[in-house]
Amino acid sequence: HEEWGPGPDPADYFPYPSFRRYQRDVIRFAYDVLARGRIGLINAPCGIGKSIAVLTAYLMARDTVLSGEEAKLMVLTRTKAQLEIYVREVRHVRERLGLELKAAVFASRKDMCPLRLDSPSLARARYKDFLRMCRELRRGRRAVCPYYEATYRTRLRPSYATKTAVDRALRLGAALPSEVLEIGRDLGVCSYEVVKCMARRAELLVGNYNYLLLEPVREAVLWRFGADLPELNCVVDEAHNLDKWAVEVMSDDISSVSFRRAVKEAEEYEVHDRGLMGIMADYLDELGEETYKLYGPDYERLVDPELVAEDVLSRLGLTSKRVLISLLRFLEGEGDKIRLARAEEGESPISYVGRCASFLLDFLTYGGREFAHYSLATERDGEVRGRLGLRCLDPSMTANILNELRSVVLMSGTLWEPGYYVEVLGLDSSRTCFLSVPSPFPRSNRLLLVDKAVSTKYERRVEAEFDAIARRLSALIKAIGGRVAVYFPSYDVMEEVLKRLELDVPSLVEDRRTKIDEVLSFLSSHVECVLFGVARGKVSEGVDLSAGGKGLLSGVVIVGLPYPRKTGLQEALTAYFREKFGRRGWHYANRVPCLVALAQSAGRLQRSEADRGVVVIMDKRAAGYFKRYLPGDWRADMKASANLEALVRSIEEFMG
Numbered sequence: 001h002e003e004w005g006p007g008p009d010p011a012d013y014f015p016y017p018s019f020r021r022y023q024r025d026v027i028r029f030a031y032d033v034l035a036r037g038r039i040g041l042i043n044a045p046c047g048i049g050k051s052i053a054v055l056t057a058y059l060m061a062r063d064t065v066l067s068g069e070e071a072k073l074m075v076l077t078r079t080k081a082q083l084e085i086y087v088r089e090v091r092h093v094r095e096r097l098g099l100e101l102k103a104a105v106f107a108s109r110k111d112m113c114p115l116r117l118d119s120p121s122l123a124r125a126r127y128k129d130f131l132r133m134c135r136e137l138r139r140g141r142r143a144v145c146p147y148y149e150a151t152y153r154t155r156l157r158p159s160y161a162t163k164t165a166v167d168r169a170l171r172l173g174a175a176l177p178s179e180v181l182e183i184g185r186d187l188g189v190c191s192y193e194v195v196k197c198m199a200r201r202a203e204l205l206v207g208n209y210n211y212l213l214l215e216p217v218r219e220a221v222l223w224r225f226g227a228d229l230p231e232l233n234c235v236v237d238e239a240h241n242l243d244k245w246a247v248e249v250m251s252d253d254i255s256s257v258s259f260r261r262a263v264k265e266a267e268e269y270e271v272h273d274r275g276l277m278g279i280m281a282d283y284l285d286e287l288g289e290e291t292y293k294l295y296g297p298d299y300e301r302l303v304d305p306e307l308v309a310e311d312v313l314s315r316l317g318l319t320s321k322r323v324l325i326s327l328l329r330f331l332e333g334e335g336d337k338i339r340l341a342r343a344e345e346g347e348s349p350i351s352y353v354g355r356c357a358s359f360l361l362d363f364l365t366y367g368g369r370e371f372a373h374y375s376l377a378t379e380r381d382g383e384v385r386g387r388l389g390l391r392c393l394d395p396s397m398t399a400n401i402l403n404e405l406r407s408v409v410l411m412s413g414t415l416w417e418p419g420y421y422v423e424v425l426g427l428d429s430s431r432t433c434f435l436s437v438p439s440p441f442p443r444s445n446r447l448l449l450v451d452k453a454v455s456t457k458y459e460r461r462v463e464a465e466f467d468a469i470a471r472r473l474s475a476l477i478k479a480i481g482g483r484v485a486v487y488f489p490s491y492d493v494m495e496e497v498l499k500r501l502e503l504d505v506p507s508l509v510e511d512r513r514t515k516i517d518e519v520l521s522f523l524s525s526h527v528e529c530v531l532f533g534v535a536r537g538k539v540s541e542g543v544d545l546s547a548g549g550k551g552l553l554s555g556v557v558i559v560g561l562p563y564p565r566k567t568g569l570q571e572a573l574t575a576y577f578r579e580k581f582g583r584r585g586w587h588y589a590n591r592v593p594c595l596v597a598l599a600q601s602a603g604r605l606q607r608s609e610a611d612r613g614v615v616v617i618m619d620k621r622a623a624g625y626f627k628r629y630l631p632g633d634w635r636a637d638m639k640a641s642a643n644l645e646a647l648v649r650s651i652e653e654f655m656g
Contacts, residue, residue: 013059013099015092020049021440026411029435030057034233034407035065039427041239041418042411043436046603050411051082052089054235059099061233062203069231070406075206078238078245079542080107083177086206090174102170104199106207106221107177109134112192114147114185121348126355133339133349142340147190158197161187165194170201199224209236209245213398229404236402238542239410240596243424246395250366253389254359255378256284262352269341271334271353274327279315280356284375288386292377300374300389300569308373308388309364325364331357363390369579370394372572391569393576396426403428414599416631420592423581443637445612446605447654449647450640451476452620456489456560461496469559469618470500472644477503477530479651480614482554483523485531487540487601489562494534497559505529510539520545523552535562535597542600544607551607554655555614561621562597563590595629614651 010019010027026044033040034057044050054075062071077083083105090103106112110130116122122130137145151162158166165183169175175183177195184191199205205225210217212234222232236242259281266273291301309321318324335354343349363373374389402408402425415421418434454460454469477484488494498509508514508522510533519531519539524547533539535558545552564570570589578585598617605613622630623640630638641647 008060008064010056010060013056013063013093013097015052015089015096020047022437023049023053025435025437026050026053027057027060029433030054030235030409031060033409033433034058034061037407037431039402039408039432040410041415041421041432041434042409043413043415043418043434044411045413045437045439045441046607047440047609048437051085051237052092054409054411055086055089055093058204058233058235059093059101066233069227070233071203072225072227072231073204073233073235074212074225074227075204075235076209076212076237077206078208078241081544082237083107083206083208086204087174087176090204091172094173101173101204102198102202103174103204103206104195104202104225105174105177105180106192106195106205106211108208109192112177112181112184112195114181114191115145117181117185119343119346121346122343124348125350128355128358129339129348129350132336132351132354133343136336136340142337143344145190147184147188148193151189151193159189162189162194162197165189165191166197166201169194169198174204174206196221196224200226209242210249212401213246213249218401229401230406232405233407234402234405235409235411238412239421240412240414240600241542242399242410243395243421246397246399246425247392249398250392251390252359252362253387254284254356255387256281256288256385258352259284259356262356265338265352269334269338269353271331271338273331273353274316276312276316276327276331277353277356279312280360283311283315284386284388285384286386287375287388288377288384291375291386292379292384295567297377297379297384300376300391300567302568302572303373303375303388305364305367305373321364325361328357328361328364332361359388359390363388366390366392369576370397372569374569389569393573394580395424400426403431413603414596416595416599416629417592419584420588423584424577424588438633439606441606441609441611443633445609446637447614447650448634448637448639449614449616449650450620450623450638451616451618451642451644451647452623452640453642453644455619455621456493457619457621458566461493466493466496467500470497470502473497473557473559473618474502475644475648476557476616476618476651477505477555479648479655480555480557480616481528481655482613483526483529483531483552484555484557485533485539485545485553485601485604486557486559487533487535487537487562489535489560490565491534493560494532498532503530507532510534510537514538516543519543520547520552523547535601536593540597540601540604543604545604546607549608551605551611551613553605553613555616555651556602556605557616557618558598558601559618561594561617561619561626562601563594591626591629614654616647616651 058073093099093101138148153159165187168183169180181191184194211221259277262277331353335351338351339349370393372391376387378385422429422432505528506526507530574589577589602615
C-alpha cells in the first residue's frame with residue numbers, strides 16, 4: 001500500500017502477475033472517477049491495457065464505495081473484437097482471482113437470432129427490415145416466432161427453458177453472444193431475450209453504443225439490468241468514435257434505386273401509393289443529375305426540405321403536407337405486412353415500400369438548425385444515380401445522456417483534444433477530468449518523417465502534384481520494405497496516385513466491399529506487400545493489423561492530411577459549429593477530425609513493444625502551423641525534409 005497510498009491495492013484485483021507501463025495511472029484515475037461520480041476522459045495509446053485497467057478500477061470501487069444499484073457497470077464498445085476483449089478479461093478475473101463477476105454481453109438482435117440460422121433468407125435481410133419483422137413476430141398479430149413464444153410464460157415471466165439458458169450462460173461468467181446463441185437455439189428460446197434476462201442477475205453489461213444512445217434500446221435493457229441512469233456507471237471504449245456514432249443514429253440516406261424497387265414491390269403486393277415511389281425515383285435522379293453537373297460525384301449538396309415537399313406534393317397533385325405524411329404512415333404499415341408475407345414465402349423479409357416511406361417521414365419531419373438535408377450523385381459504370389440524405393449535425397442531442405449517469409469513463413488512444421469532446425458531446429464541464437499517458441512503446445522504435453515537397457491541399461491537386469506524390473511514394477515504399485500501409489485522404493486522391501504508381505510487390509486496394517479478414521490474410525501471406533486504404537476507412541481505424549500479438553507492418557505512409565472533404569454538408573457543419581462554439585467552430589468541424597484520422601492511421605503500425613517501423617506524412621502542412629496540434633512526442637520526434645534522398649537515407653539507416 002505504500003506505493004499506492006491508502007485504499008484498496010490494485011494488485012488484489014488484477015489478474016496478471018505484473019502491470020504494464022502507465023497501467024497503474026489509468027487504474028488510479030478510473031477508480032477516482034468511479035469513486036467520486038465524475039466524467040473522466042482517458043487518452044492512453046495502444047499497448048497499455050486499458051480494458052483490464054478500468055475493470056480493475058471497477059472491482060476496487062465495488063468493494064469500497066459502490067453498493068446496491070450503484071455497483072452496476074455498463075461497458076460500451078464499437079466492434080465485436082472489443083466486446084470479445086471484455087469477455088476474455090472477465091473470465092480471467094474469475095479464473096485467476098476467484099472474484100465473482102457476472103456479465104450480460106449483447107450483440108445485435110439479428111446476430112443473436114436463432115430463427116436466422118434456420119432461414120438463410122432472414123440472414124440476408126437489411127438490419128432495419130429485420131428489426132421491423134422481428135417486432136411484428138413478437139407482437140404475434142399475424143405470425144409468431146417460435147423461439148420468442150417459448151421464451152416467456154407470460155409477458156414478463158421467463159419460461160423454464162429460458163431460466164435454464166440463463167443459468168448455463170452465467171456459469172461462464174461472461175458468455176460470448178455466439179455462445180448464448182447456441183444455448184438459446186439448443187433450448188428453443190430467443191437468445192437475445194436470454195441475455196436480457198441475464199442482465200437482471202449481472203453486475204456488468206457489455207454492448208455497443210446504441211445501448212445508451214438509443215432511448216428505446218436503453219429503456220428496454222436498463223429496466224432488465226435493474227439500474228436507473230443516476231445510479232449507473234459507464235465505460236465508453238474507443239470514445240473517439242462517439243461523436244460520429246451519436247449523429248449517425250439520427251441520420252439516414254437513400255438512393256433512387258430503392259424507390260425504383262419500391263415501385264415494383266408496390267405493384268407486386270398491390271399497394272396503392274398514389275404513384276409516390278415512381279415520382280420519388282425520378283425526382284432523386286433529377287436532383288442527382290443537377291448535383292453531378294455542378295459538383296461531380298459524391299458531393300453532398302444542401303437542399304431545402306420544404307422545397308422538396310412542395311415539389312413532391314405538386315407532382316402528386318396534392319396541396320396538404322398532412323395528407324402526404326398520412327400516406328407515408330400508411331405505407332410504413334404496408335411495409336410491415338410485406339415483410340411478413342415475404343418471410344412466410346421463404347424470401348428475405350425486405351420491404352422497399354416500408355423503407356422508403358420511413359426515410360421520407362424522417363426527412364420531412366426532422367428539421368431545425370441541428371439537421372442538414374442534402375442531395376448527392378453517385379456514378380457507377382458511367383451511370384449517375386441520385387441520393388437524398390438527412391444528417392444530424394449535433395452529437396450532443398443524443399450524447400448528453402452521459403450527464404445523467406453516476407460516473408463515466410471515456411477512453412481511447414486518440415483523445416488528443418479533450419475540450420472538443422467535452423463541448424461537442426455536451427458534457428458537464430464541472431464534472432469532467434482528463435488523463436493523458438504517453439505510449440508505453442519505446443520512442444526509439446518509431447521513425448516519424450514528413451515529406452515537405454508535396455501536399456494534397458485542394459489547390460494543389462493537379463496532375464504535376466499527383467505525379468510527384470506517386471514518384472516519391474514509390475521510393476519511400478521501396479526504402480521501408482516489408483509490409484507497408486498507405487492511407488489517402490479520399491478515394492479520388494488514391495485513384496489519381498495509384499494510376500501513376502509503379503510497384504514491384506503485391507498490393508491490395510481497399511474498396512467499399514473490402515473485408516478485414518481478406519486484409520489480414522493478404523498481409524500474413526506476403527512478406528513484402530503494400531496495403532492501400534483511405535483515412536477513416538475500414539483498414540485505417542479500429543482494425544488490429546497484427547498476428548500473434550505483433551504488428552504486421554513495417555511502415556505507414558499517410559498521403560496528405562486527411563481533412564474532411566469540402567462539401568455543402570461539411571460547410572453546414574462548420575457553420576453550425578461556428579454558431580455554437582465561436583472561434584473554435586472551424587477547428588472542431590475540420591481540424592479535429594483530421595487529427596483523429598491521422599492518429600488512427602499511424603496507430604496501425606505499433607501493436608506491441610517489439611514492433612519497430614516508420615511513419616511518413618506526405619504533406620508539407622504537417623511540419624507547419626498544423627504541427628502545434630500534435631502530441632508532444634510527435635512534435636519532438638518529427639523530422640521534416642523536402643529532399644527525397646535524405647528521407648530515403650533516414651529510413652534505410654533506421655531500418656538497418
